[in-house]
Amino acid sequence: MGSRLRLRAALAAALLAAWLPFDAAAWWNADWPYRKQISVGTDPAAAAAAGATEVLVPIRLHAGNFPFVDAQAAGGDLRFVAADDKTPLDFHLEQFDSAEGLAIAWVRMPRIAGPEASIRLYFGHPEAPAAESSKATYDAHMVLALHFGETEGLPRDATGYGNAVAEAAGRARAAGAIGFGRALEPADRVRIAAAPSLATPPGVGWTVSMWLRPGEGAANGALLTRDDGGQRLQFALESGRPVLRVGDPRQPAQLTADRALEGGTWHHVAFTLGRTARVYVDGTLAAEGALALPDLRTDLVIGAPVNTGASPAAARGAATAAAGVAGEIDEFQVSNVERGPEWLRASALAQHPQSSLLEYGADEAGGGSDYLAIVRTLAAAVSVDGWFIIALIGVIGLVMGEVVLTKALALGRAVRQNREFLINYRDAASPLARMQGDAVEASARAWPDSPLCRLYGAAHRELGVVQASQPAAASGLTPQAMEVLRAGLDAEIVGQVNRLNGRMVLLTMAVAGAPFLGLLGTVVGIMITFGAIAMAGDVNVNTIAPGVAAALSTTVAGLIVAIPAMYGYNLLATRIREVTAGMEVFANELLGRLALQSMSAPRATAEH
Numbered sequence: 355m356g357s358r359l360r361l362r363a364a365l366a367a368a369l370l371a372a373w374l375p376f377d378a379a380a381w382w383n384a385d386w387p388y389r390k391q392i393s394v395g396t397d398p399a400a401a402a403a404a405g406a407t408e409v410l411v412p413i414r415l416h417a418g419n420f421p422f423v424d425a426q427a428a429g430g431d432l433r434f435v436a437a438d439d440k441t442p443l444d445f446h447l448e449q450f451d452s453a454e455g456l457a458i459a460w461v462r463m464p465r466i467a468g469p470e471a472s473i474r475l476y477f478g479h480p481e482a483p484a485a486e487s488s489k490a491t492y493d494a495h496m497v498l499a500l501h502f503g504e505t506e507g508l509p510r511d512a513t514g515y516g517n518a519v520a521e522a523a524g525r526a527r528a529a530g531a532i533g534f535g536r537a538l539e540p541a542d543r544v545r546i547a548a549a550p551s552l553a554t555p556p557g558v559g560w561t562v563s564m565w566l567r568p569g570e571g572a573a574n575g576a577l578l579t580r581d582d583g584g585q586r587l588q589f590a591l592e593s594g595r596p597v598l599r600v601g602d603p604r605q606p607a608q609l610t611a612d613r614a615l616e617g618g619t620w621h622h623v624a625f626t627l628g629r630t631a632r633v634y635v636d637g638t639l640a641a642e643g644a645l646a647l648p649d650l651r652t653d654l655v656i657g658a659p660v661n662t663g664a665s666p667a668a669a670r671g672a673a674t675a676a677a678g679v680a681g682e683i684d685e686f687q688v689s690n691v692e693r694g695p696e697w698l699r700a701s702a703l704a705q706h707p708q709s710s711l712l713e714y715g716a717d718e719a720g721g722g723s724d725y726l727a728i729v730r731t732l733a734a735a736v737s738v739d740g741w742f743i744i745a746l747i748g749v750i751g752l753v754m755g756e757v758v759l760t761k762a763l764a765l766g767r768a769v770r771q772n773r774e775f776l777i778n779y780r781d782a783a784s785p786l787a788r789m790q791g792d793a794v795e796a797s798a799r800a801w802p803d804s805p806l807c808r809l810y811g812a813a814h815r816e817l818g819v820v821q822a823s824q825p826a827a828a829s830g831l832t833p834q835a836m837e838v839l840r841a842g843l844d845a846e847i848v849g850q851v852n853r854l855n856g857r858m859v860l861l862t863m864a865v866a867g868a869p870f871l872g873l874l875g876t877v878v879g880i881m882i883t884f885g886a887i888a889m890a891g892d893v894n895v896n897t898i899a900p901g902v903a904a905a906l907s908t909t910v911a912g913l914i915v916a917i918p919a920m921y922g923y924n925l926l927a928t929r930i931r932e933v934t935a936g937m938e939v940f941a942n943e944l945l946g947r948l949a950l951q952s953m954s955a956p957r958a959t960a961e962h
Contacts, residue, residue: 382435382442386476388424391715393472403637403700404467408493411463411704411712412448412532413475417455419714425477427452430484433476434461443473446488446512448501449533458533462491466700466711489514497551498654498688500544502526503534509544515551519544520653528682531565531620531707535684540575540677543657552688553651559628559692560647562589563701568681570617575679577623579659585648588659589625591615591679596633598625600645609633611640620684622702628692637702639695656686735904737882743875744911747868751915754864757857758922764803765854765929771804772936779810786810805850805933806940809843813944816842836949843941850937854930861926864919872912879905 381389392413403409413434415422425431429450434443443461450457465471492499492513499512500519504526511517523542527534536544546552554560562578572594580587586603589596594614599606611633615621624634631645653660657678685705703711736744775797779786785793794814801807820835883901 380439382433382439382474382476385482386431386433386479387719388421388476388478389718390420390475390477391472391718392475393713393715394466394711403696403703406467406694406696406700407465409463409466409697409700409704410491410496411461411466413445413459413461413712414532414709415457415459420455420457421717422452422455422457425452426480426482428484429457429459429486431477431479431482432459433482433485434459435474435476436464437472437474439474442485444487444490446486446491448503448512459486460488460491462493466704488512495689495691496687497690498546498686500686501533502528502530502536502684502686509536511546515549517549517552518547520547521545524657530682530684531567531622532685532705535565535567535682537682538657538678538680540680541658543655543660543678545660546654546656548651548653551690552654553649554647554690555649558647558690559626561624561626561689561691561693561698562687563622563624563634563693563698564686565620565684565705566615566623566679566681567620567683568594568615568617568679572614573617573679573681575677576655576657576659577679577683579655580650580652581659582648582650582652585650587627587648587650589623596623596625596635596640598627598631598633598641598645600627600631600648607643607645609641609643609645611635613640620707622705624693624698624702626692626698632695634695634698634702637699654688656683732900732904732907735900736907737879737904739882740875740879740904740908743871743878743908747871747908747911747915750864750868750871753860754915754919754922757860758919758926761858761926765926765933767803768805768854768933769929771801772806772933775801775804775807775810776940779806805854805937808850809846809937809941809944812842812846813839813941813948817948836945839945839948840941843945847934847937847941851930851934854933858923858926858930861919861923865916865923868912868915868919869909870912872909875908875911876905879908 429447429452432445432447432450434445435441436443443463445459445461448458448460450459461473463471463473488499496513497515498517500509501512502509504510508519508522509526510519522536522544524539524544525537528537529535538544564577566577568591573591574593576588576590577596578587578589581603584602586599586601586606588599588606590599591597592610594617596611596615598609601607609625609631613635615623615635622634622636626632626634627645627647631643632639633641659678703709775786778784778797781787786797794811797807798811816839820838880902883898883905886901887898
């Protein structure tokens with residue numbers, strides 16, 4: 355019984371192992387032959403940003419982690435799919451240079467923690483049209499995003515608002531934190547023209563973030579300035595520390611970060627204004643205070659301000675407000691909402707030049723098919739009673755598989771041991787041929803699963819009983835004695851045949867019962883489908899097809915079990931008939947040999 359339980363468990367594990375790779379092989383679209391798994395790694399710092407959602411993440415591809423030769427030259431075949439391998443994610447390319455083996459794709463990830471914190475990159479479709487969309491990548495609150503990666507002309511807003519850059523000084527395509535940036539001297543500025551989307555009417559929040567690499571030493575100068583009549587908003591560096599100033603240019607309210615930026619290295623700096631004011635450095639809170647966001651509707655100036663308002667001697671920090679910061683900037687973003695600390699933390703982690711937030715898996719080849727999607731659709735449509743019947747059919751299948759395997763192994767042992775027994779029995783010099791008592795016992799130990807050996811032992815036992823009942827002077831075996839021996843051998847043959855046929859009835863039950871169970875599930879499923887249609891009062895193919903197709907799945911399950919059971923039963927029954935025929939032939943041969951031996955024994959005694 356224990357071996358049977360182990361065999362059933364092994365069969366169940368084999369079926370599960372066969373199903374798991376089938377399910378894992380799910381492929382978003384069979385037209386894309388390659389994909390790469392990209393997941394959030396085990397960076398401990400990511401825990402502080404676990405609650406962030408809809409985070410813009412740059413996917414950095416290079417020759418070491420991406421085969422550019424298998425993708426289109428411009429990256430038009432790239433597709434990013436969510437962890438469920440069904441939902442395409444919005445993305446756009448900041449850079450794709452197949453010749454240099456460098457690319458940057460911005461993807462909006464649903465989360466950076468939990469089961470959704472992974473995506474799949476599909477590529478390799480030579481005829482796929484480009485599907486990137488910078489407008490779709492950013493949410494409605496992102497009103498300005500400058501990548502500074504343009505090869506010519508002014509920087510362009512990547513969001514759907516399309517805010518215009520009116521002027522841009524400095525050196526374009528400088529080394530950036532993410533791809534290319536813009537190098538600015540103290541007198542350089544980038545001016546973004548006023549637009550309704552950039553206005554800050556009462557009641558809204560505001561978030562500005564950028565990557566900054568200031569020059570060596572304690573940097574000073576303006577990062578962002580916005581003047582509107584008697585109101586100013588300015589974000590600057592003062593002795594290397596980020597400073598946020600709001601209000602009257604002559605006496606502004608000020609918020610100063612508690613740490614200074616190290617010169618010559620990239621830092622993520624940001625501020626939020628709303629219910630409160632916060633300054634962030636590298637994704638962590640550096641200052642917090644009660645500054646109000648003024649109503650501003652004028653141009654935004656990155657770098658050197660257009661004008662300084664009051665005289666520099668009239669306001670604190672005016673020396674740093676008259677010029678821009680010398681250094682490089684990259685990825686300048688403005689949101690018309692107060693972003694949460696988790697979102698800013700996630701952005702800083704994901705966008706860092708040496709970010710370890712993402713892990714790039716190996717390339718997978720092969721592709722899938724629509725068949726897998728159909729299977730998943732059917733599985734989702736199967737009702738509870740349908741799953742119950744499928745489970746019952748699965749149990750029958752496990753029992754059927756165990757019977758077929760055990761019977762096949764037992765018959766294989768019986769045939770092999772029959773062959774070995776006959777070789778020894780038909781050797782005239784062997785003790786078996788002379789039917790010696792010790793030889794009979796030895797053969798029973800050597801070939802315990804041989805039906806012929808068991809017939810031989812039964813004949814030896816019956817012969818002993820017959821000889822003990824005959825008179826001592828009797829010569830040979832009488833006809834009555836031969837009938838007794840024949841009856842004993844027939845009884846043993848019947849016993850051996852019954853043993854060989856044991857549990858074969860389970861296969862006949864599987865052949866006959868599994869399809870009927872499947873048919874029952876189909877009928878019940880169709881009844882439920884049409885009942886649901888009658889209740890809804892809506893008849894269309896989308897409501898009928900899934901239910902009917904799922905109902906038919908129980909019949910399919912029954913046939914999947916019944917067909918192998920039928921073939922297994924016929925194969926095993928044929929082999930059992932062959933072994934049975936061999937036993938009948940051997941019984942006749944054995945009776946003949948016993949008769950000859952009994953006749954020769956008295957003759958030999960008379961001659962002596």
